[in-house]
Amino acid sequence: MAKDGDVVLLAHGSGGELSHELVERLFLYYFDNPVLARLDDAAIIPVSRLTRHLACSSGLKLAFTTDSYVVSPIFFPGGDIGKLAVCGTVNDLAMSGATPLYLSAGFILEEGLPLAVLEQVVASMANTAQGAGVQIVAGDTKVVDRGSADRLFINTAGVGIVPAGVDLGSDQVQPGDVVILSGTIGDHGMTIISQREGLRFDSPLQSDCAPLHGLVAAMLEAAPQSIHCLRDPTRGGLATMLNEVAAKSSVGIEIAEAAVPMQDAVRAACELLGLDPLYVANEGKLVAFVAPHAAETVLEAMQSHEHGQAATVIGQVSAKPAGRVVLRTLVGARRILDMLVGEQLPRIC
Amino acid sequence: MRYIDEFRRPQLARSLLATIEARSTRPVRFMEFCGGHTHAIFRYGLRQMLPPTVSLRSGPGCPVCVTANSDLDQALALARQSDVILATFGDMMRVPGSRGSLQMAKAKGADVRIVYSTLDALEMARLNPHRPVVFLGVGFETTAPTVAAAIVQAEAEGLENFTVLSLHKLTPPATRAILDAGEVRLSGIIGPGHVTTVVGSKAWEFVPHEYAIPCAVAGFEPVDILRAVAALVDMAESGRPAVANTYSRSVRPEGNRTALQLVDQVFEVNEANWRGLGPVPDSGLRIRSEYARFDAALTFPLHPGPTREPKGCRCGEVLRGTVEPPDCPLYRRTCTPARPIGPCMVSAEGVCAAWFRYGERP
Numbered sequence: 039m040a041k042d043g044d045v046v047l048l049a050h051g052s053g054g055e056l057s058h059e060l061v062e063r064l065f066l067y068y069f070d071n072p073v074l075a076r077l078d079d080a081a082i083i084p085v086s087r088l089t090r091h092l093a094c095s096s097g098l099k100l101a102f103t104t105d106s107y108v109v110s111p112i113f114f115p116g117g118d119i120g121k122l123a124v125c126g127t128v129n130d131l132a133m134s135g136a137t138p139l140y141l142s143a144g145f146i147l148e149e150g151l152p153l154a155v156l157e158q159v160v161a162s163m164a165n166t167a168q169g170a171g172v173q174i175v176a177g178d179t180k181v182v183d184r185g186s187a188d189r190l191f192i193n194t195a196g197v198g199i200v201p202a203g204v205d206l207g208s209d210q211v212q213p214g215d216v217v218i219l220s221g222t223i224g225d226h227g228m229t230i231i232s233q234r235e236g237l238r239f240d241s242p243l244q245s246d247c248a249p250l251h252g253l254v255a256a257m258l259e260a261a262p263q264s265i266h267c268l269r270d271p272t273r274g275g276l277a278t279m280l281n282e283v284a285a286k287s288s289v290g291i292e293i294a295e296a297a298v299p300m301q302d303a304v305r306a307a308c309e310l311l312g313l314d315p316l317y318v319a320n321e322g323k324l325v326a327f328v329a330p331h332a333a334e335t336v337l338e339a340m341q342s343h344e345h346g347q348a349a350t351v352i353g354q355v356s357a358k359p360a361g362r363v364v365l366r367t368l369v370g371a372r373r374i375l376d377m378l379v380g381e382q383l384p385r386i387c
Numbered sequence: 388m389r390y391i392d393e394f395r396r397p398q399l400a401r402s403l404l405a406t407i408e409a410r411s412t413r414p415v416r417f418m419e420f421c422g423g424h425t426h427a428i429f430r431y432g433l434r435q436m437l438p439p440t441v442s443l444r445s446g447p448g449c450p451v452c453v454t455a456n457s458d459l460d461q462a463l464a465l466a467r468q469s470d471v472i473l474a475t476f477g478d479m480m481r482v483p484g485s486r487g488s489l490q491m492a493k494a495k496g497a498d499v500r501i502v503y504s505t506l507d508a509l510e511m512a513r514l515n516p517h518r519p520v521v522f523l524g525v526g527f528e529t530t531a532p533t534v535a536a537a538i539v540q541a542e543a544e545g546l547e548n549f550t551v552l553s554l555h556k557l558t559p560p561a562t563r564a565i566l567d568a569g570e571v572r573l574s575g576i577i578g579p580g581h582v583t584t585v586v587g588s589k590a591w592e593f594v595p596h597e598y599a600i601p602c603a604v605a606g607f608e609p610v611d612i613l614r615a616v617a618a619l620v621d622m623a624e625s626g627r628p629a630v631a632n633t634y635s636r637s638v639r640p641e642g643n644r645t646a647l648q649l650v651d652q653v654f655e656v657n658e659a660n661w662r663g664l665g666p667v668p669d670s671g672l673r674i675r676s677e678y679a680r681f682d683a684a685l686t687f688p689l690h691p692g693p694t695r696e697p698k699g700c701r702c703g704e705v706l707r708g709t710v711e712p713p714d715c716p717l718y719r720r721t722c723t724p725a726r727p728i729g730p731c732m733v734s735a736e737g738v739c740a741a742w743f744r745y746g747e748r749p
Binding site: 296302305306309311312314367368369370371372373374376 | 388391395397400401429430431432433435436503609610735743744745747748
C-alpha cells in the first residue's frame, strides 16, 4: 500500500481527498468488513447479529468500553500499539464476561509519520482483531501538527454481549474465594521499559500482550456460576488491582509472594531497576476470584488454554482485614500490600 | 537467580531469627544507615520478626532526602536557565524545594530530563552540542565514581557543554555526626553494603574504636540483613565491638581501589550541608580546581534566594533517627507519596515512603 517515503500530511485528516484515500486504501483494505464499508456516520449492526452466537437471547446485557493507547515505543518485542489497542479493549470486555464483538478505532496521527509505519500498525490491528473474532466497524482519523503528538495514538471502543446468568464484578468477591493468576507477571511493563530511550538493555523479554476472551470463555464454560470476578492487572500491576477488588468487595485478600510466578528475566530487570514486579503492568494476564469448590475445575480449564498454561493459585479471600491486601513475604512475615504509590513509569500502554 | 534466591530462603531466615532470639538477652537498638536497607527491612517485614529485645532505627542513608533545600534551590535555579538541559536521576524530580520541584519546573517549560546513568547525560551533551547539559550529582560514594568517570570522559572527548552540580555526600562522616550528637542511643550500626563495596569495610573501623559499638556491613536481601543483625547482637552481648563484614560476596576491607582513585582524581573532600544534620565537616565532594570547567556551581553562579522549609515537616529529625515517621504531624495526613511535603516521603529510599508503603501492620 504505502510507498517508501510517503508520510502523513495534515491533509490526511482534513476530510478531503487524501483522507478518503487513506480510508479506502488502508483502513477498508485491512479492516475489510461490510459494516465498515458503508462508511456512514455510524456503524449499523442488526441487533440479531449481536446475539446469534448465543443459544438463549433473554437476560442478555450489553458491555461497552473504551481505552486510549499511547505506548512508547510503538513497536516492542511481543507486540505493537495496534495489537495492544485491540487486545486491551477485547480484554476489558472479556473481564466483564462479555463476548467481544465490535470495535471502533480512532487514530490521532502526528504529521510526518511514515505511512508505512501506520500501515504496519493497521495491519497488526486487523490481524489481532481477526484472531480475536472481532470486527473493527467504525473509525476516525485526525492529524495534528508535528510535535503535537508522539507519532500515533489510538483509541478503541468495544461492545460485547454478556450472556444471561453471568454476573462478574469487583464487588462480587466473597470471603473464601480462591485467587488464581493466569501466568507470569511483569512481562509487558518490563519489556516496554527495556526498550526505552536512555535505558535500553538487551533482554529476552517479550510483552505478554494477548486477547484473553478465549481463556475467559473456557473458564466460564467450566464453572459458569462459580467465578465471581475477573480482572486483568494492567497499569498499576497485580498489587493495585487486588487493592481495587478488596476495596469494592469489602474483603481481605491474602497472597503469598512466593506463589506469584515470574520469569527470571523480569525478576532480574526489576532487581536491576529497583522496581517491584507486583506493580508492573501486564497486558495478557488475568486474575480470577473463584468459589473454593470450583477452584480446581477453573484452574484446570485455565491450564489447558494457551493463555493460561502457567495459571496458579496465589492466595485467598477472607472477611478481614476488609478492604486491604496482605502479602505473605518470601521470608514469611505478613505485611499490607498497598496501592501503587509514587512513581509509575509513564506511557506503558 | 544466583546471589539473590539463596539470600531469600525462608528456612535460612528462620534459623537466623532463632539464633538472634537465643543470643539476645538485653535490649539493643541498631541503626541501618542505608535507605536501601530500610526498604528491604520493611518490604520483607523484618522488624516484626525480630525478638522484642532487638529494635531497628532508620538513618539518613537516602541521598535524595539529605540534599539540603539550599542545594535543591540551586538545582531548580539552574533548571530554569534558558537553554540548560538538567539531567537528573528520577527520584529528584518530585522533591519539593523552597519554591517548587524539578517536576513543576519541567511542566512550566524547563528542560529537565531523567537519566539512569551519568553516561546518558554525557550522550545528551554530545547530541546537543550547542546547549549546556548539567548533571545533578546527587548520591553517596556509590554514585560519585560514575560521575568522576563521566567528567574524565568528557575531558578526554573535549566536551565543552557538560558540567556537574556536585552535591555528593560521604556516609562515614555523617554516621560520625549522628553518633557525636548522641540524640539517639545506638548499640550498633548496620553498615551500607553498596557504599562499603566502594569505600571498604576498613572505613567503618572508627565505629568500634571510637564509639565502642559494633558495625556489621550488610547486603540487601533479607538473609543478609538478618546475618548482620545476628552479628551485631553477638558482638553487643559479648562486649567485643568490631566491624563484621556480612556482605563478603561484594565487600572487601580495602574497597574498590579503582573507584576510589577515580573519585580522588576528580573530587576533593569538603564540608557539606545535610538536611537534618546541617553542615558536616569533610562529608561532601567538590570538583577539584583541575576540573573546574566541569563544575556547574562555578559555571552558573546563581543566587536562588532564601530557603524555606516546609512547615511542620520533621524530615530532619527522621533523618537523624530521633523520631520515626508516625511521630510527624504531617505523616499520612497531609504528606503522602502522591502529595509529598518532605523529601523522605518522595524518594524510593526515603524512610517515610517505606513506612507508608510497607509499615502498616495487617
